[in-house]
Amino acid sequence: MRKLLAAAAVALVGAAAAWTATAVLSDSGTGTAAPTRAPAPATAEITKQDLVDTQTVDGTLTYNDERAITTDASGTVTWVPEEGALIRRGRSLLKVDRKPVTLMYGKLPLYRTLERGVEGPDVTQLERNLKALGYGDDLTVDDEFTYATYLAVLEWQEDRNLEETGKVDATQVVFQPGEVRVGDVKATVGRKAMPGQEALKVTGTQRLVHVDLDTDEQHLARKGAKVTVELPGGERVKGKITEVGTVAQTSGRDDDKTTTIDLDITLNKKPKTKLDQAPVDVELESERVKGVLTVPVEALLATREGGFGVEVVEGSGSRVVPVELGAFGSGRVEVTGSGLAEGMKVGVPAA
Incomplete structure (x- = not known):
């Protein structure tokens, strides 16, 4: 990170080279400031603030949540939804031989035929959806496919123009966690549908x-x-x-x-x-740092020794103070150096 910030600073310092020569530190190598010299053409304040480095x-x-929709329905595709359509519980995902494949809510895929005598969490999912859609006044939502479940399925199949068998399988229903948005329609009207074939790409709505x-x-x-x-x-x-x-x-x-x-x-x-x-x-x-001294990036000077400095302006003169760089963000850079304090003025290129 520090190397990256230094590289960015070097590029900006190059742009500022027109207003000042390379900073000259004392020959002693102790990091003391150079003698007073003529002030910079413009100044900016050293501020103490939080700094956020962004990229x-x-x-x-x-x-969110892209996934494929498949069905066990066989025949000719006679209707498909438009891309971008929102499909809710009880609505059609597509139609094969004019028979709808219906969306119901649930996390467990429909992996077997649901009929009288069957028990399990997939039965619970089906009964919960039938209830939500207004079927089965006498239906109790549990894990048993009872006669009441059978009657509710018959009523639902009649309304959906499906063969009234009292059984539900993957040719009729697809379970998904919730409402879906159609992303990409793989099936086309007139095309043959086959079991396990991808029909749609759908996503969540977020x-x-x-x-x-x-x-x-x-x-x-x-x-x-x-x-x-x-x-x-x-x-x-x-x-x-x-x-x-x-x-x-x-x-x-x-x-x-x-x-x-x-x-x-x-x-x-x-x-x-x-x-x-x-x-x-x-x-x-x-990177985010709190309560650090900062200067505009254009205030940095490349020093003869290979580091950086800032020109501190005091009265009618100025001096170059060597600095160590820290975090960078929003056009400012964290600096540490001997004698630097909030409110001091540093040289910058003229606007």
């Missing part, structure tokens, strides 16, 4: 920002750290890092490979833009 990386505005973070910048990836995201159109939204990948991924050609880790950021408020996969700028905090 901006590229990200993508997307949605907006998030995804970053493929270079492993060289892994120090920026702190779960819970606050970030600022600049969205298309200039909107800026606060957020925090909620997921940090643990597996590095390598991409690119042999002579130009990039190794990254996944970073997911949750936004504090819903952004105005409706765009998906939109490019964004993500401002990450890499």
